[in-house]
Amino acid sequence: ASTAMFGLYVQAEVNGGIGEPGLSWHDEDRTLLAINRGHGHVNRKLARDATVEFAIALDDRGDVQCEPTGPNEAILLRKLELPAGGAVTVDVLVSGAFTGWRGDPGTFEHWLKPALQWFRAADLDTVEQISAQEWDTFIEPLPSLHFPKPTYAVSLRRSVLAAALHADEQWGAIASGFDRGLSAYCWPREALWVGQAMDRAGHPEIGRKVFQWLAAVKGQTHAYSYWFQKYTIDGQPEWETPAIDQTVMIPWSVEQHYRRTGDLDFVVSAWPIVERAAQVCSGTSGHPGLRWIEELSLISSAGIWDSRFGCFLYSNAAAVAGLHAAARLARLLDREELADRWEALATRIWEVGILGESAADGMDPGLVDHATGRFLEARRLSTLKGWWTEIPERIIERSQSLDISMLGLVMPFHLLPAADPRIRKTAEAIYRQNAIAGDANFFVRWAPETQTSNLDRNGLPTESHAQALSSLATLWMARYLIQLGRETGEGRIWNLALSILDAMLARLGPLGISLRAPARGSDLGRTGGDGTSGVWELQGMLIETMLDLTGLDYDAPDRRIELDPTLAGAWPHIGLSRKFPCGEISYRLERPIGATVHRLTFQANLLHPVTLNIAVTCPGLAQLGPWHSEPKIPAPRYLLASSRLKWSVELPEGESSWVWTWG
8 A cells, every 4th residue: 555645736717817716715615616706897797797606626535635826726635545456536526606796705605515515425426327328328429430540530529529518408509618618698600500510410409409599589689680699598689780691591500400300390390580581681680780782782781700791792692592591491381482582582692792793993793803703702891890881981892801701602501612713712812811820720710812901901800800810710711621622633632621620630628629829939829819719610610620521411301311522631541430310321431551442331221211422532543443343333423533433322221231442
């Protein structure tokens, strides 16, 4: 036997440390208390007014001492007698509570002390076993990545768990992030993006609750027909800023959820919010900042970052995607008249307002710049932060700045192929201008077209958007490059995408919920870290990027599996195993390093027959070569220009296994 010292280091920064923080030891209860008693502010918020306390305690299997090491730091110490060949367990409790007013002296007594008493009286082994079973149940439907680098699979699982912890069980809202502990507000836009990511990750129940929350909060804003900028978790409206994408993404997201689940009853239940969202595009917002611009065939509103007003490319692309989705859902429910009207509006916005070519004089509608052939960020952009205007000297008629959201035409809306010359030129400009100085693997959200564009700098979203590293922008670029590489077969594109993703994963903190700070003195270090801890910006986009790489999705209503994998860079294999509503599916695409022979193995255990459509991108493959199939099927179509093979098979009910080789 021997004696050891167990120490638990605690560094407390409760609620960002803003207010009246403190750290104190309660000797009677053998508990360390980390406190923020709140602070006054002219703009009253719950997080400011509240008393927030955390109790940190060890179990009752020994004496505990507390050694302060700084103003907000301490170490809990316990001597341990270690038996020869045996083990000693130390259980730790971290319990938090808050009350809705400043300086509450009873938070510990009323809320934390009962938790502490339970902790020291409960059978913790049983508690741990039950907790582990619950987490195993949650993890079971998650996709299993078969990538050469294990960090990808670990990061996917962590991101899904982190995203789930942002989802409110009672209300269905998605908390914005872990900002100062928890940003207890829900943006409809963020909730819709994260809900879709959770659909793809095997937890559609979280995405479905988002729609229930959206339906509930709409009743809180009778004066306007659109969804507000943000709400509290329980649905109280906070800011009324009218950003059209937060509303028109609803029909698009509803359709995405339906395609993945096949639940028509859900579409029926969600129809009221689908119809209302589509009608907002027709000029029924009730707010002067969200309006239809007739001569441009575009909708003007706040943009994706909610701080500027204008006819934004991303916002109108979201409107096109949302209106087309609403029309398809309307036809699904035999509402042909509404479908025709919404499709006509979507077509006008798309063909005239977006794809029209705009000359320098700004007289013609369109968001394609006639001179460069790439897209403009916006038309009629107000230079008044947070305000809309019709004063000519306060308007940028044609904003040529570069915003990462411009890639939304490809990802997630798929309105254009990634290889379309107009969007590709746009993406190349963003890649050049928005990359962080000193590291092309990280990006900011927004940049002027040139460093000397003073006019566009007047329309700067915020300083952070132009200067701070953004996980959202970085992963959005990676998603675009993955799709571009899939369409073109250009291996260098895939290498760029993997380089970005590898750099992002290397910067993840130990829990995977934030990015590590860059080294001091580096160019990257001077940019700060905007948008690196939000659930949409980091976790949702990481989930989507990982699953984009696998190229596997299921369309439930059509009973169709789409498999579109790519062997990127020097990867010798890629694969995935997961459950869909139709059954269990797994695949593995491999090519030994230095070889040209490809092998695709596919296995399924299905509840009913399904059509499998396969499109495999093989960068560097000069010809199809010998084709072998088991069971036998004819050789596929081979597209040399993009190094792609395409074929289809009908998968039977029950178990089946397929092997194809070529090259």
